[in-house]
Amino acid sequence: MIGTVVENIKLNDKYYYMIINNKDFVENAKVGQFLMVQSKEYDYINDPILRRPFGVCDVDYDSGDFSILYMIVGKGTMLLSTFKKGSKIEFSSPLGNSFTIQNEKNVALVGGGIGIAPLYFLAKKLKNNNCKITLYFGGQSETDIIFLDKFEKFVDEIVVTTNDGSKGLKGLVTEPFIKNIDYYDYVYSCGPKKMLEAVSKICINSGKAVEVSLDERMACGLGACLGCIVYVRDNDGNEIQKRCCVEGPIFDGSKVIWESVCRG
Amino acid sequence: MIGTVVENIKLNDKYYYMIINNKDFVENAKVGQFLMVQSKEYDYINDPILRRPFGVCDVDYDSGDFSILYMIVGKGTMLLSTFKKGSKIEFSSPLGNSFTIQNEKNVALVGGGIGIAPLYFLAKKLKNNNCKITLYFGGQSETDIIFLDKFEKFVDEIVVTTNDGSKGLKGLVTEPFIKNIDYYDYVYSCGPKKMLEAVSKICINSGKAVEVSLDERMACGLGACLGCIVYVRDNDGNEIQKRCCVEGPIFDGSKVIWESVCRG
Amino acid sequence: MIESLKINLCGVEFKNPIITASGTFGYGLEYANHIDLNKLGGISVKGISLKEVKGNPMPRIMETSAGMLNAIGLQNVGVERFIKEKLPALRKYDTKIIVNFWGKTLEEYIEVARVLDGEDVDMLEMNISCPNIKEGGIAFGTDPKMTYEVVYNCKKVMKNKPLIVKLSPNVTNIKVFGKVAEEAGADAISAINTLLGMAININTRKPFLSNITGGLSGPAIKPVAIRMVYELYKTIKIPIVGIGGIMNYRDVIEFYLAGASAVQVGTANFVDPEIPIKIIDELDNYLKCNNIRNISELTGKVEI
Amino acid sequence: MIESLKINLCGVEFKNPIITASGTFGYGLEYANHIDLNKLGGISVKGISLKEVKGNPMPRIMETSAGMLNAIGLQNVGVERFIKEKLPALRKYDTKIIVNFWGKTLEEYIEVARVLDGEDVDMLEMNISCPNIKEGGIAFGTDPKMTYEVVYNCKKVMKNKPLIVKLSPNVTNIKVFGKVAEEAGADAISAINTLLGMAININTRKPFLSNITGGLSGPAIKPVAIRMVYELYKTIKIPIVGIGGIMNYRDVIEFYLAGASAVQVGTANFVDPEIPIKIIDELDNYLKCNNIRNISELTGKVEI
Numbered sequence A, B: 001m002i003g004t005v006v007e008n009i010k011l012n013d014k015y016y017y018m019i020i021n022n023k024d025f026v027e028n029a030k031v032g033q034f035l036m037v038q039s040k041e042y043d044y045i046n047d048p049i050l051r052r053p054f055g056v057c058d059v060d061y062d063s064g065d066f067s068i069l070y071m072i073v074g075k076g077t078m079l080l081s082t083f084k085k086g087s088k089i090e091f092s093s094p095l096g097n098s099f100t101i102q103n104e105k106n107v108a109l110v111g112g113g114i115g116i117a118p119l120y121f122l123a124k125k126l127k128n129n130n131c132k133i134t135l136y137f138g139g140q141s142e143t144d145i146i147f148l149d150k151f152e153k154f155v156d157e158i159v160v161t162t163n164d165g166s167k168g169l170k171g172l173v174t175e176p177f178i179k180n181i182d183y184y185d186y187v188y189s190c191g192p193k194k195m196l197e198a199v200s201k202i203c204i205n206s207g208k209a210v211e212v213s214l215d216e217r218m219a220c221g222l223g224a225c226l227g228c229i230v231y232v233r234d235n236d237g238n239e240i241q242k243r244c245c246v247e248g249p250i251f252d253g254s255k256v257i258w259e260s261v262c263r264g
Numbered sequence C, D: 001m002i003e004s005l006k007i008n009l010c011g012v013e014f015k016n017p018i019i020t021a022s023g024t025f026g027y028g029l030e031y032a033n034h035i036d037l038n039k040l041g042g043i044s045v046k047g048i049s050l051k052e053v054k055g056n057p058m059p060r061i062m063e064t065s066a067g068m069l070n071a072i073g074l075q076n077v078g079v080e081r082f083i084k085e086k087l088p089a090l091r092k093y094d095t096k097i098i099v100n101f102w103g104k105t106l107e108e109y110i111e112v113a114r115v116l117d118g119e120d121v122d123m124l125e126m127n128i129s130c131p132n133i134k135e136g137g138i139a140f141g142t143d144p145k146m147t148y149e150v151v152y153n154c155k156k157v158m159k160n161k162p163l164i165v166k167l168s169p170n171v172t173n174i175k176v177f178g179k180v181a182e183e184a185g186a187d188a189i190s191a192i193n194t195l196l197g198m199a200i201n202i203n204t205r206k207p208f209l210s211n212i213t214g215g216l217s218g219p220a221i222k223p224v225a226i227r228m229v230y231e232l233y234k235t236i237k238i239p240i241v242g243i244g245g246i247m248n249y250r251d252v253i254e255f256y257l258a259g260a261s262a263v264q265v266g267t268a269n270f271v272d273p274e275i276p277i278k279i280i281d282e283l284d285n286y287l288k289c290n291n292i293r294n295i296s297e298l299t300g301k302v303e304i
């Protein structure tokens, strides 16, 4: 697919927010899905070569705009940050499975750093379904705490933590979360592996359902290359292989075999 | 060196004109010299990898601007055409030898297509030295005949030819040139190999001095890789090797062994 | 049907010479929702073995300059499940099916070849060049005697299908392997598989791939692939399927001039799944503009 | 003088491990007006032979994705003129001089080694891996017996200087060649030279290089080079000079982790002549930030 860059906003030195116009994409995108984005503007250049996966952060059905929220980590994201308003950009259709949208439940969203991206789209949908939502948002430091004003409209409560205490509570996001776990019916999480594992354990221990979004390295994004395998336990307790790009990126947090997960 | 793109003007679908600001460069650039330009904006990208050679087309000692005139042929020149005003661009210092500037002579400049680029700088200098200048300018077609208005200020006469007759006389640029050869004291030429060879032969036959600018493929531009060898005859008639990038790009047209020249 | 692109490879009629390369296109079905499989000349499926294989631990892939490293470890469902679960669905598409296969031992190679030879597939492609598994794979592709053994013995049990032998570029002299495979009865050669490479994460100080080394593919390796196809073309008479870094129709022409009679597109499928289809359209156009009646006229036509 | 970068390679003290690679830096002097040669750890000069060599016909170079092909054909002024015309000027700079050399025959190798061993140079680097000449070069680097012969016999006549043997990547098993060179008396190994490649101009249908094939260098080949340095490190005890696609300090660290004790920067000199100097500054900074006292501590420290 090809879209037009509507905006490519620098939020701070680490994070950018890109709005892209493509009606087809918007009509088909489900909450929790991702897309593979071509970070080069010119197809005659072969470095970088692979497309990069990003979660769908928001969609606007009226304008046909959707957005990605991205963190600068390497050459693909550096290149993305150079796209100007009005440029054409190439990407896949919406890929992967999606979050289950609960109805009229008390839900917790636990996000770590850039893991906040798909939770925004999710919060909007849950709000629509009359859920009561708490957002737990953890980061290294103040710069990682972005998008709060946008979340405020859709979530009922926001708890912020930073490792260095520069914003919100000092410490890990799992600390306030575990204190309130009993209150929630359903938990959604996206962020670093360690955080997802901790959140999942907390949920297992209190018997709460938890869905996590995993960020495995991907080449095709379509289920063909077998580069993004995650091991989960099936109902009989056997370890089975799942392709993060098609059977994921959303998994039942209680089933994931965390040693098999690679991406920090 | 690093400079700032002052302008990057599309002349037509095939030709662009880029003005770059760098005082150091301008102070040192000699007529007929070239520079190696990095066509990628970001050094974390490795494709294309080599810098591209371009002739110095013009310099402005007051503003510290210099310019290159380039034709889109492959990925390097395509990328160059995407540079925006204000971008930073990397390049070498002025490289290679230079044209000999005649004084108060009747000179002919014979340019073919993009070969016109270094002739502009040359025309200005020759005019300064009170030469009487005819520009013979040949192209495939109308689109190749660029920059005429700029040349008008510095040359006394312009003869244009195109292969398809869409502008000026129909035919090769050597046809009008050979008719008037007797009139000139000195000839300078830049363009496709076939043209340079023909111009050189005409000059040899009429005993006129001729300097040609050769465009060999280059990797280093500094005389190190030995990728740009041209064979010329020395005074004793022996075939000797010259590096186009340091002992060239300007050669005595009567000495060049044309079979050894590669670039069309 | 584009007449200029129709080719005959070892008796099999392809509507065009663009085949998707093994391991980069799954079992084909994964791409069914993304591109029109009917347009492809053929599909070479992920390397099939006798039993299901789980592959290497993660991470398995890493990007490099103009290329990528992979160490999937030939994960596949095994020949039986492939035939039952994948082949019938795949057969619904109007494209040729090439089954890439391998074994841990000579016996496994022979058994998979025997089974597949009796199935509704168009060609077999023997992979003796996978650098990412401990047993089998590349060991058969880097020792001429073993290459001869495995090709000869598989051909002996194959009564119906043509056999392509896929060579490893990780050898001193690929001509030797082309020659040996031809002598042992191969109907065609495909070249190249991936170059053995490695990348280290300087932050963690660990290799990026759990398998330590992996196979390098993509435009980075195209010059090596072109050279090997050229060398093979001068050495053998059976047709060559050119593989390595193809991104557009110009690359396909380059492989043809070097000596290819068909090509496979690999890593490019990840860059943009439309690439094989785009190539087909562009090739048609190129041949028209250049008055070439059939692409086969270009095979080996590099002018030295 | 940056303490963290000082290294000792076979008894020679380098101020830093950044050496410019043979053939990409001329005789050093070509770069004297462009960068400060005194900052470099060392310079490996263009491959020197007994007599002057004119090299291959043009064209000799071509760009590829993230790399380039060259078939210069070892053009050089010959050992005598090198010593008279180049060495004195080069010696004025405060950097180590490594003389890359080769021969068309065993005898030529020995004679050049003997002559250079008596001159004011710091080390010799024997090139048995040039893919671009008909006689000599790669022939010695792709046959273990010939490798042994040439290394053993050159070492016999060398009384003063350490000998680096530069290996070809165009072999099935580079460990064999590292081992053989070590046994024959090499003091160090450098790896890798270029991969043999080819590119065809589809418009003219001719190879881009007059020599038909050429050597592939640049970031495209880095994964192959890292893998080979890693394999060599596990196999031999003598130090390894890592070469292949180095563009920045991170690449240098990667080569060190794989097993290098010094590195050479090649194609990058064309991309930007400042790169070796930038790398030196960045390495210093990196080592400081990571509390590493000397870069040598990183050699072979990849964690498996």
Ligand SMILES: Cc1cc2nc3c(=O)[nH]c(=O)nc-3n(C[C@H](O)[C@H](O)[C@H](O)COP(=O)(O)OP(=O)(O)OC[C@H]3O[C@@H](n4cnc5c(N)ncnc54)[C@H](O)[C@@H]3O)c2cc1C
Pocket (backbone or CB within 6 Å): A034, A048, A050, A051, A052, A053, A054, A055, A056, A068, A069, A070, A071, A072, A073, A074, A075, A076, A077, A078, A114, A117, A118, A214, A215, A216, A217, A218, A249, A263, C062, C063
């Ligand atoms: C399903 C999914 C959703 C994601 N959503 C987001 C998002 O919304 N916002 C965001 O900023 N990031 C997201 N990521 C991570 C993002 O894809 C990487 O940060 C990005 O690919 C890094 O590319 P780079 O070229 O800048 O880094 P480099 O390190 O140069 O990349 C090198 C290679 O590694 C791969 N890679 C590197 N990091 C990751 C990673 N974390 N996950 C997968 N592949 C990686 C790249 O795709 C590339 O192939 C998501 C990843 C996945 C799998």
Ligand SMILES: Cc1cc2nc3c(=O)[nH]c(=O)nc-3n(C[C@H](O)[C@H](O)[C@H](O)COP(=O)(O)OP(=O)(O)OC[C@H]3O[C@@H](n4cnc5c(N)ncnc54)[C@H](O)[C@@H]3O)c2cc1C
Pocket (backbone or CB within 6 Å): B034, B048, B050, B051, B052, B053, B054, B055, B056, B068, B069, B070, B071, B072, B073, B074, B075, B076, B077, B078, B114, B117, B118, B214, B215, B216, B217, B218, B249, B263, D062, D063
């Ligand atoms: C001394 C000199 C002066 C030049 N002056 C000009 C000028 O003023 N304006 C202009 O438009 N062009 C000029 N050229 C030619 C220009 O360098 C090439 O057109 C350009 O490098 C093409 O790069 P590309 O990536 O677009 O093409 P590609 O074909 O993709 O380039 C591939 C490789 O071939 C090399 N290459 C391709 N064509 C040429 C060529 N004609 N000469 C040298 N190397 C080539 C490139 O540098 C690159 O390494 C000059 C060349 C030389 C040697």
Ligand SMILES: Cc1cc2nc3c(=O)[nH]c(=O)nc-3n(C[C@H](O)[C@H](O)[C@H](O)COP(=O)(O)O)c2cc1C
Pocket (backbone or CB within 6 Å): A225, C021, C022, C023, C024, C046, C047, C070, C072, C074, C100, C127, C130, C166, C192, C193, C194, C215, C216, C217, C218, C219, C221, C243, C244, C245, C246, C264, C265, C266, C267, C268
């Ligand atoms: C992720 C991946 C998996 C691969 N799996 C196989 C395989 O199972 N069997 C095989 O013969 N080749 C396999 N290959 C090699 C490709 O088929 C092809 O030979 C190689 O990638 C070079 O082509 P390319 O540069 O177009 O990708 C694989 C390549 C990649 C990138």
Ligand SMILES: Cc1cc2nc3c(=O)[nH]c(=O)nc-3n(C[C@H](O)[C@H](O)[C@H](O)COP(=O)(O)O)c2cc1C
Pocket (backbone or CB within 6 Å): B225, D021, D022, D023, D024, D046, D047, D070, D072, D074, D100, D127, D130, D166, D192, D193, D194, D216, D217, D218, D219, D221, D243, D244, D245, D246, D264, D265, D266, D267, D268
């Ligand atoms: C133009 C060119 C000329 C070369 N000439 C030589 C040579 O004379 N002797 C040699 O041992 N290696 C030669 N090489 C190989 C380099 O020294 C180096 O091993 C190779 O380029 C890989 O390093 P890189 O990727 O950093 O360029 C040459 C390489 C290039 C690009």
Ligand code: FES
Pocket (backbone or CB within 6 Å): A217, A218, A219, A220, A221, A222, A223, A224, A225, A226, A227, A228, A229, A243, A244, A245, A246
């Ligand atoms: S990224 Fe290729 S299978 Fe998931």
Ligand code: FES
Pocket (backbone or CB within 6 Å): B217, B218, B219, B220, B221, B222, B223, B224, B225, B226, B227, B228, B229, B243, B244, B245, B246
């Ligand atoms: S371009 Fe390298 S010597 Fe001329």
